[in-house]
Amino acid sequence: MSSFSFALAGIGLFVLGLHALIVHAHLLRKILAINIMGSGVSLVLVALARRGGDALPDAVPHAMVITGIVVAVSATALALVLMLKLAAETGSATLPDDSPE
């Protein structure tokens, strides 16, 4: 498979995650959706880092992906803590529908 199809798969993951983020109400699913979108972006970066033929791949996007993983871990941790706090407060792990008047 060419690197281009991997990049397309990455875009696919991004769109899939975006869809899940919008349609699912449960916060854990939303957090997972964000993670899947992040994986999609990483896949695009890694796929496009490949140079033609036997040349070594470009290392800069790889470094970006590693940095991106660090960011994703911290963001996910924060999101999970917030979700647990919210669930403890309201009794359900969904965003309350009513905006404050």
Next chain:
Amino acid sequence: MLQAVIADSHWAIILILLPLAAAVLCFLYARAANIIGVMTLSALVLSVAALGWQIRETGVYHHAIGGWEAPLGIGLYADGLSLLMLTITAVAGLGISIYATSYFKQQDAARFWPLWLLLLASLNALYLSADIFNLYITLELVGLAAVALAALTGGRDALAGAMRYLLATLLGSLAYLLGVALLYHGFGSVDIAILATQAEPVPVLWVAFGLMGAGLALKMALVPLHFWLPATHASAAAPVSALLSALVIKGAFYILLRLWLEIFAPHSGGAETLLGLLGSAAVIWGSLQALRQTRLKLLIAYSTVAQLGYLFIAFPLSTMAGAAVWSAAGYLALSHALAKAAMFLAAGNLMRFGGHDRIADLDRVVQRLPLTAGAFALAGVSIIGLPPSGGFVGKWLLLEAALTQGRWELVVVIILGSLLAAAYVFKVLGRAFTQAPVCQKARAVPARMEWAALLLACGAILLGFLAPFILPLMDIGDPFSASGVQP
């Protein structure tokens, strides 16, 4: 001697490292957090002034960290636009910090200061970054620190607001990062200066701009992506609301403006018209929503949605008169930061005083809290854009550009936005004179909280007189030249 020291020091690095170190110190020595925090903010104001003096004397500042030049290393860059944003952050931040020393109890202060100083370090790093990937990292850091601050008070509304904010900000960052990936693939660099010379009007550029623009618009709560802002900004603690509304939002705007000026403006293909339309919609719709609110903090939050719209009205005007319009937008951002911080702090005083923020029950606060009512009124003058305030200078320059270009629809929007702003400011002030049907018991408000709000509001008014000094400083390094007259 002193001049040589100022000219040779790396103020940009100090601006990032100092708040970072102070955040750790505040975390370790929670008892001294208030003192460490205010001292850090004071030192930052001086450092920004020194950086300003430095780049005025020696031109734009450029530094490759660790000696690694772009494309590999991380570059720091400071010109007039960076200086403007750093000034906004340091000055408004100092006012809010002084307020926070009285607002938070010991336990909350121990959690507030490390997060706020981390936010400050990330914001400063954002304004000094020279490449789009580093901008992504700082944008994410700003977002995470801001979400944690929004959740600080706990409780159902604050937690739900913070969660909604976190999801919105993560989605915005990911869209931005995908844009970074495409730009890197298309033009082989993440350095803004290199991208500026390499960029060509090819589809990958437009897709990247679409993604980055949409992501940043979500973070800035541009209509119709503003769904998260009012609840989040209204449910946070007063100093946090002020930080979010005055400073955090501006970070995303800075990135959008920087990318636009350096990379996208020459190949925009009509995107500025769309941004102008959305900005106009934000001005009208946000103002109307603000007018409808019965709670003070929600009113101020919707006012933020409206005032941010003005920054987007600058995009369609900039194609004909670049530098002048961007100076106007910069001035609006500056005065909005001070005025909006003052408004949220005043609202915090009123909530402390009466225990609520229902506009209808303000109950003669003009007599009972004259300094706070004065702060709200003066901030309102700047938000409306009445002379001699900073808001007036910004809106006047914008209006002048719209008039000379014959953009009558934008003229109407600018004036209508001001009229609606006057309506919602006077709606609050009118209630401040009336007596509530039920007399309420009141809690004392510390004088420091009242004065902090009043001084920030006075700063917003004072900006109206400082325009001749501040406008030339913004032009250091010609940050606005790229979007000059297009053939």
